[in-house]
Amino acid sequence: MVNMVGEMLSYPFLVRALIGGMMVSLCAALLGVSLVLKRYSMIGDGLSHVSFGALSVAVATGWSPLAVSVPVVALAAFFLLRITENSKVKGDAAIAMISACALAFGIVVTSLTTGMSTDVSSYMFGSILAMSRGDVILSCALSALVLCLFVFCYNKIFAVTFDESFAKASGVSVKFYNILIAVLTAVTIVLGMRMMGAMLISSLIIFPSLTAMRVWKSFRGVAICSGVLSVLCFFLGMVLSYGLSIPAGASIVLVNMAAFLLFSAVSRGLVFVNR
Amino acid sequence: MNPFIVCEHVDFGYEDQDAVIDLSLEINPGDYLCIVGANGSGKSTLIKGFLGLLKPTAGRLTVSEELRRGGIGYLPQQTAAQKDFPATVYEVVISGTLNRRRNRPFYSHTEKNMANKSMERLGITGLKKRCYRELSGGQQQRVLIARALCATKQMLILDEPITGLDPSAIQDFYSLIRELNQKDQMTIVMVSHDVRNIVSQANKILHMQQRALFYGRAADYAGSLAGRKFMLTVHGAGKTE
Numbered sequence: 472m473v474n475m476v477g478e479m480l481s482y483p484f485l486v487r488a489l490i491g492g493m494m495v496s497l498c499a500a501l502l503g504v505s506l507v508l509k510r511y512s513m514i515g516d517g518l519s520h521v522s523f524g525a526l527s528v529a530v531a532t533g534w535s536p537l538a539v540s541v542p543v544v545a546l547a548a549f550f551l552l553r554i555t556e557n558s559k560v561k562g563d564a565a566i567a568m569i570s571a572c573a574l575a576f577g578i579v580v581t582s583l584t585t586g587m588s589t590d591v592s593s594y595m596f597g598s599i600l601a602m603s604r605g606d607v608i609l610s611c612a613l614s615a616l617v618l619c620l621f622v623f624c625y626n627k628i629f630a631v632t633f634d635e636s637f638a639k640a641s642g643v644s645v646k647f648y649n650i651l652i653a654v655l656t657a658v659t660i661v662l663g664m665r666m667m668g669a670m671l672i673s674s675l676i677i678f679p680s681l682t683a684m685r686v687w688k689s690f691r692g693v694a695i696c697s698g699v700l701s702v703l704c705f706f707l708g709m710v711l712s713y714g715l716s717i718p719a720g721a722s723i724v725l726v727n728m729a730a731f732l733l734f735s736a737v738s739r740g741l742v743f744v745n746r
Numbered sequence: 747m748n749p750f751i752v753c754e755h756v757d758f759g760y761e762d763q764d765a766v767i768d769l770s771l772e773i774n775p776g777d778y779l780c781i782v783g784a785n786g787s788g789k790s791t792l793i794k795g796f797l798g799l800l801k802p803t804a805g806r807l808t809v810s811e812e813l814r815r816g817g818i819g820y821l822p823q824q825t826a827a828q829k830d831f832p833a834t835v836y837e838v839v840i841s842g843t844l845n846r847r848r849n850r851p852f853y854s855h856t857e858k859n860m861a862n863k864s865m866e867r868l869g870i871t872g873l874k875k876r877c878y879r880e881l882s883g884g885q886q887q888r889v890l891i892a893r894a895l896c897a898t899k900q901m902l903i904l905d906e907p908i909t910g911l912d913p914s915a916i917q918d919f920y921s922l923i924r925e926l927n928q929k930d931q932m933t934i935v936m937v938s939h940d941v942r943n944i945v946s947q948a949n950k951i952l953h954m955q956q957r958a959l960f961y962g963r964a965a966d967y968a969g970s971l972a973g974r975k976f977m978l979t980v981h982g983a984g985k986t987e
Binding site: 508509510622623624625626627629630633634636637638639640641642643684687688689690691692693 | 818837
């Protein structure tokens with residue numbers, strides 16, 4: 472295994488994928504804690520489909536993929552949040568509708584222009600070749616930002632996640648934090664989806680926090696554990712993908728899944744021991 | 747002492763809809779005011795007004811300087827997401843001190859002490875490290891009250907606090923609130939459906955239907971027209987269920 476990792480590190484594109492991907496998984500996991508607990512998991516899924524639509528347009532027109540999709544997805548994040556908050560519309564149905572539409576739009580645009588090229592299929596299922604130097608720098612900057620947010624605004628994030636009404640009454644700008652988290656999630660998804668694939672990126676957001684919640688009983692514990700776990704699972708997934716020559720996105724999801732099952736078993740075990 | 751909150755002919759509304767019309771009332775230190783009324787009668791809107799989250803569309807709502815400085819402890823309705831939230835009791839309680847600290851990122855000693863005292867006051871110090879989602883409904887309620895006490899020394903606002911509690915927890919809850927009101931001189935404003943108990947607990951009652959149908963001493967409420975009608979419908983509905 473050590474030899475294999477050493478071998479992987481000799482390929483510059485794999486080093487980029489590892490660094491960028493670990494940064495993205497760290498962001499996704501931390502943001503995911505708040506999203507999952509607020510019952511906003513579907514937003515991650517919706518955003519990845521919107522991101523696919525935006526990327527197909529970018530490919531078709533030849534514009535820079537990031538420049539097109541980051542603003543579009545950030546806008547979509549903003550919009551999806553509004554839908555979820557507005558109780559008049561059934562939030563989950565609306566999100567499902569929007570993500571299907573974005574996906575369909577992307578497919579139509581692509582088949583009318585370039586045809587279903589390898590580019591688009593790699594957006595669907597991910598490709599480790601996707602991380603460019605610029606992407607790596609951007610993902611490092613993003614994760615620095617997310618880390619700062621979680622360290623310095625930790626108490627406010629806790630308050631907003633646990634009880635929006637109370638946080639509002641305490642003078643915390645709930646709207647600001649919701650939008651900030653949604654926009655950071657949007658950027659995370661755009662950066663991560665070309666590697667993980669539009670179909671699989673939402674697992675990076677949802678899995679680590681769900682797994683951490685099996686065992687940890689404090690918010691702090693869940694946040695820290697899911698961050699560490701996510702990076703670890705990503706790394707193991709990459710090694711597995713290299714060793715077995717399977718697509719990275721899928722192998723990372725399976726490693727996350729295994730971690731979830733392991734933690735569930737541990738939590739069952741703890742209950743049993745405590746009895 | 748000056749009243750904490752004074753409303754003079756206050757209206758509240760959303761977009762083109764009036765939620766509260768022409769309401770006048772006074773909340774004095776030491777009051778135990780209960781707000782009753784059917785769903786959609788403007789109770790929660792009024793509370794948002796007290797908390798400063800909504801501005802009145804007409805009339806005047808004055809919050810005393812003293813109350814503004816000392817803060818209001820708010821106990822919102824519980825959400826479904828909270829029921830299985832992974833957080834320790836301590837984490838929840840200390841988040842109540844958030845209104846004292848504008849932009850400092852971490853909790854100081856003062857705030858940690860406040861959280862500890864508040865847990866002691868409610869007899870939940872033993873639960874400090876327990877997970878919020880593993881507690882019973884009554885214990886969760888105590889944690890949320892401890893959190894609200896961190897935010898204030900003078901006034902608690904409770905929005906439908908007994909929803910989802912079992913009968914013995916409800917009695918516990920009422921005696922706790924009465925104790926806070928009488929021993930700790932805490933001013934209480936409570937929104938509730940539980941009219942039968944409320945009449946014996948509160949000292950003032952506001953019955954709303956956009957406008958105030960009744961506002962006065964709790965002892966007079968049972969005899970008033972609004973009170974008799976409301977108690978009849980609430981209890982009648984309870985029996986047929």
